[in-house]
Amino acid sequence: MNTKNNIDQLFAPLRETATDAPMHLWPEIEAAIAPEPKKKKRFLWFGLFGFLLLAGSSLILYAQKAQPSSHLTTQPIEKIPHGDNATAIVARQPQKTKQQAAPIASQSSDHGDETIKSKKLVTTSRKSTFEPTKVLPKQMQKTTLPIKPAAFAPKNQEQKQLAAPSKATSHQSGRHTPITHPLGLEIALLPQIKIDFPKDYRNLTQPEEKCAGSRVIKVPKSIFIDAYVSPVFSNTFFAARTPEASSYAKLRDSTEGDEVGILLGARIGYIHESGINVRAGIAYQQIKNKFQYTVEQDEKMIIQIFRDDNGNIIGRDTTYEFGRRRLNLTNKYSTVDLPISLGYISMKNKVQIGLHVGTSLNLSFRQSGTYLDQESLVTKFSDKKIFEKSIGASFFGSVELQYLLVDQWGVFIEPQIRFYPKSLTSKNHPIKQNVTNFNMLTGIKYIF
């Protein structure tokens, strides 16, 4: 009993023992408890950026589609004789089936000569969608509207002014051939004159507007060369290979933040008539991230050199200062890759839009920078070999938007997302380091 008490009493003081606070453990604990919404937010920004790009490209395409080609705007209204002295304005037959066209024809015939009640002519900048119809099909002929000669005669001063083409409008429509009405009213600028038809006739023109300029042009078979540059928005993920390394992964994640890098490249490609294309090239990429860390107890060596009046060294004094050191260093990961892609291109007027998927084969992978090792010591990449010699293949997807400037030259913009399935770090290292990049390729294209 006595022995028992003695032993217990001998060891009891151990309960109150305390050592110095192991502050070198704090960075890892701080990293482990730090909230981590940062990357999610960054992904949201990337998503938003991508969405805006797609929306922007769609808008450009839509604008291109809505803009009619020049030959459509210069077409005069077909003038056909109707009766002895009458002129008929013919609305071009819309691309409709007979079933669709039939009621229109009947409507027009129902209206007869009295159909056009509004004789007001309105000058407008809106371009007409009328087209000449040299051979009028039967359905078409039924839709001709006989107009009384007096119908277009301006009755008062206001109407005369409206009917008369202004200088500006005549300049715009310089290629128009004036058509002189037997009664003297010039309707030369009819593409700029909106006739206030009854609703049924106005509807006739609407399908035309939709058709104007919206045809997809067959992509010509060609070979091209691209040269491009891009900012690289990288996203680095640190993941533990074992559960024990999870806090170390968090520590690395908290001390290394992504920065904008750069990508340069050139490629050659071939477009088939079907729109399918292949591209291959070479690219240099520099992924950057920022290493930020505070060394709590660091020393700074200060060497003072004393010189005499002649500049000769007469003494040295070395002192040490102890304190915190804030490290703010840039890490660089450089790669040389061979990107190969397969895609599909669609062409509308001068604009091409393409979708591409591909792979990049890594030829060279180099790193320079600093990181925290497992003992929380600031270590240079060159001191320990923690990276793979090659990062293998990466995969990418992109949307290309190209505009042809002149015959053989074009510019393009291509948002691209690239994923590296292989970890940058070697298998012996306790954490994986994976990268996903978002690039915005901007470049010039020469088509042979």
Place this chain on the structure above:
Amino acid sequence: MDDRQLIKGCLENQKEHQKELFRRFSGKMLSVCRRYARHEMEAEDMLQDAFVKMFRNLSSFKFEGSFEGWLRRITINTAIKHCQKKAFSNELLGYEKLPENSHLNTSGAQMNEDFLLKLVSNLPEGYRLVFNLYAIEGYSHAEIAELLGITASTSRSQLVKARRMLQLRLAKIDNYHNQSKKKDLIPK
């Protein structure tokens, strides 16, 4: 700044408060961990896990008892889990490491904390856990049984063996010390 203010700051994710809390208690808790760990690295691992656990569950501290007592319980539980995960295999293999420098600083007055800690650290895993919990932390056998997932009688028998082992080692060291003294007395 008292503990209460510090804890409130930590709950608001203020880094300076978190750091200060660590600075204030980590020394004591590292001593706790050292008694359960086989070496310094393992003690630091235990401490780190314990503090991470504490910060993540700080909102469950209701200011009803002492914060140090609450943190100590977390630390002990974490240390026990570490031991159960890694170390029992050594005990099953009969692995037992004697103090490397047990002949040093052993004179009665020099039985300092470090030396005692070494003696405890070199007990076999099961003995060490029970001895630590009973003799140093003041847990009952019932509590130890619940914590370690053993019966109370096993806890008792482990404690008896642990005491006996410590006693034997102390005796050995004492003998060695006495012999050294005698050698010094023999005229050369």
